[in-house]
Amino acid sequence: MTPSSSAGALALGDDALVLSHRLGEWAGHAPVLEEDVALANIALDLLGQARVLLSLVGDEDELAYLREERAFRNLQLVEQENGDFGHSIARQLYFSTYQQLLYGQLAAGDGVFAPLAAKAVKEVDYHRDHAEQWTLRLGDGTAESHERMQRGLDALWRFTGEMFQPVEGVDGVDWQSLHTSWHTSVSSVLKRATLTVPEGPQTGSWSAGAGRQGLHTEPFGRMLAEMQHLHRSHPGATW
Amino acid sequence: MVTTTPLEEELRLLAGSVPDPELPVLTLQELGVLRSVEVLGPGRVEVELTPTYTGCPAIGTMVADIEQVLHDHGIPDVSVRTVLAPAWSTDDISAEGRRKLAEFGIAPPRPGGPAGPVALSLAIRCPHCGSTDTELLSRFSSTACKALRRCASCREPFDHFKEL
Numbered sequence: 001m002t003p004s005s006s007a008g009a010l011a012l013g014d015d016a017l018v019l020s021h022r023l024g025e026w027a028g029h030a031p032v033l034e035e036d037v038a039l040a041n042i043a044l045d046l047l048g049q050a051r052v053l054l055s056l057v058g059d060e061d062e063l064a065y066l067r068e069e070r071a072f073r074n075l076q077l078v079e080q081e082n083g084d085f086g087h088s089i090a091r092q093l094y095f096s097t098y099q100q101l102l103y104g105q106l107a108a109g110d111g112v113f114a115p116l117a118a119k120a121v122k123e124v125d126y127h128r129d130h131a132e133q134w135t136l137r138l139g140d141g142t143a144e145s146h147e148r149m150q151r152g153l154d155a156l157w158r159f160t161g162e163m164f165q166p167v168e169g170v171d172g173v174d175w176q177s178l179h180t181s182w183h184t185s186v187s188s189v190l191k192r193a194t195l196t197v198p199e200g201p202q203t204g205s206w207s208a209g210a211g212r213q214g215l216h217t218e219p220f221g222r223m224l225a226e227m228q229h230l231h232r233s234h235p236g237a238t239w
Numbered sequence: 240m241v242t243t244t245p246l247e248e249e250l251r252l253l254a255g256s257v258p259d260p261e262l263p264v265l266t267l268q269e270l271g272v273l274r275s276v277e278v279l280g281p282g283r284v285e286v287e288l289t290p291t292y293t294g295c296p297a298i299g300t301m302v303a304d305i306e307q308v309l310h311d312h313g314i315p316d317v318s319v320r321t322v323l324a325p326a327w328s329t330d331d332i333s334a335e336g337r338r339k340l341a342e343f344g345i346a347p348p349r350p351g352g353p354a355g356p357v358a359l360s361l362a363i364r365c366p367h368c369g370s371t372d373t374e375l376l377s378r379f380s381s382t383a384c385k386a387l388r389r390c391a392s393c394r395e396p397f398d399h400f401k402e403l
Contacts, residue, residue, distance in 0.1 A: 034377035034387065041379035048294020052323070115324035120293055122326065122403050123383070130378050 005112050006057045007073070008169025011212055012113070013053030014074035017064060018220075019095060020046035021227050022082055031085055038130060042092075045123040052116050065231035069214075069221050076211040077159035079220040083152060086138050086145065090152030092131035097185050098163045100124045101178050102170075109172040132189050139193025146194065153190070154198045161202030162211060244278060251276040253308050254286055260300040261382055264343040267301060271331025274322055283316040284309060289327045291403070292383045329403050341366045345385065346373075346399040363399055365390035373397075 001009070023043035030036040054060040078095060082088045103124060106117035138149040164179040187197045210216070230237070243251075254276055255268030267273045267288075274287035286305055290298045302319040309317045329348035332340075337347035344366045362371035370392035378401070380387035385398040 034379075037381070037387075038377055038379035041383045044294040044296070044383055045292060046294070048290070048292060052293060115326075116293070119323045119326040122328075123292060126378055126401075133378075 001056055001112070002169075004169040006169065008113065008167055008171075009053045009056040010063075011073040011167045012170065013050045013057065013063075014072050015078050015095075015099075016046040016053065017050035018072070018074040018223070019078040019091075020044075020050060021223060022078065022080075022091075023088075025082055026088065035085075039088075042127050042130065045120075045127065049116065049120045049123075056112075061231070065228045069216055069224055071214060072211075072216065072220075072224075073214065074211050074216075075159070075162050076217050076220075077156060077162065079211070079216060079223060080156060080159065081219045081223075083155075084148055086148035087152035087155065089131055089134045089138060090149065090156050092127065093135050093153075093186065093189065094156060094160050094163075096124055096128040096131050097182055098160075098178075100128045101181050101185070102173065105173050105178065106170070111172050113170065135189050135195070136193045139190070139195040149193070150195055153195060154200075157198035157200055157202060158204045165212065167212060247276050247278055250278070250284060250309060250312070250314070253312055254305045257301065257304045257308055260297045260304070262340070262343070262345070264339050265332075265336050267305070269333045269336030269339065271333065271336070272301070272327060282314055284314050284318075286317065286319045287322050288319055289322050291327050293323070294383065327403070329400065332400075340400055344397060346388065346397060348400045348402045351402070363388060365393060365395065366397055367395045368393040 020043045023039045023046070026039040027036055030039055050064075051060050054063045057063060075095075077091060080091060100121060103117040103121040106113045107121050108114075135149065138145040140146070163182070164175050166173070166175050190197050251273070252268075255266055255273050257267050259265045259267060259270050262270070270291070272289050272291060274289055275285075276287075277285045279285055286309075288298070288301060288305070298321060302321075305319050306317045330350060332348065340347040341364075346363050346366050349361050349363070363373050364371050365373050365388075368390060370390055372391040373388050374391060375386060376389050376396065377387040379385075380398050384400060384403065386401040387396060388399050389396045
């Protein structure tokens with residue numbers, strides 16, 4: 001691992017780790033039992049990907065539990081709070097579409113992330129399909145579900161621009177075409193779901209693509225506090 | 240692995256006979272996750288194992304079980320490496336493995352992997368009554384590798400080992 005590749009592994013690994021934790025928060029709270037199971041399974045896939053990626057960088061537990069907020073390199077999108085189910089599905093649609101396209105490109109190359117990407121993209125296909133099916137169901141459902149789904153999409157739109165900024169150490173990716181393909185794919189789903197593609201800027205004026213630089217939003221600190229509490233309070237504890 | 244010694248063949252059979260911790264009806268050989276067994280030196284063996292899903296929590300138990308069975312066979316130094324490439328596919332499940340899954344009440348994966356609409360249009364047969372009139376309840380079931388379905392004929396829910 002070159003230092004540059006390590007930076008790339010950290011960015012991709014933190015995306016997977018943080019979203020995994022957020023999805024894990026749904027356990028016991030999802031609208032129906034099947035969704036509890038589905039979201040936990042998606043979280044588990046992401047956790048597995050995170051473990052592989054963080055292990056390329058160093059000790060996975062140290063990296064997950066002992067880093068400060070500023071040392072995390074995940075996108076701000078994945079650290080956003082779950083909100084209601086529509087909000088979480090909007091986040092899933094945005095991120096899984098991105099991850100599917102990004103890992104597809106990485107899998108087709110011969111870079112350091114190709115083996116993991118080739119493996120993970122098959123899992124992510126199911127994540128994206130899950131998000132698409134729910135987007136269609138909520139968007140083309142009741143007035144209430146439609147409105148909530150649209151609200152989630154609108155609220156998270158300003159965090160989507162960061163996904164298409166080149167990531168240090170993640171080579172062989174055509175970020176411009178990634179952005180175009182993402183927009184086409186998401187727009188197609190939203191259209192079929194009778195939803196509107198948000199129109200505002202894809203980055204907040206204050207954010208400056210910040211997650212990758214270690215600048216995070218307010219909910220992230222609270223999430224980390226919960227995620228890291230046990231490990232920090234009881235160092236070396238085992239089951 | 241270019242050549243395989245008789246000892247390696249023997250150890251591979253042993254390691255391959257270990258049951259899957261979550262689907263004990265299948266052996267690791269039938270599941271297709273055992274990639275290679277190589278004797279590196281006297282009493283020293285390296286095993287390559289590939290996970291079904293990247294986050295499969297059963298991999299730790301698989302590793303421990305393989306180590307145990309080879310230790311019991313007089314190999315003191317066993318290292319099990321996890322490899323990702325080439326990625327495991329449900330096509331790696333043997334014919335015998337598929338038969339056992341169905342017998343166990345889990346609809347086996349359709350051949351050809353998940354790609355494309357062709358695989359999706361093939362009917363999934365209820366492992367209880369054999370009807371092809373089944374519907375998807377959830378894409379994710381008791382484990383990441385399974386989907387939950389229901390049979391419209393006998394009304395029984397069942398797991399489907401989904402294509403990967």
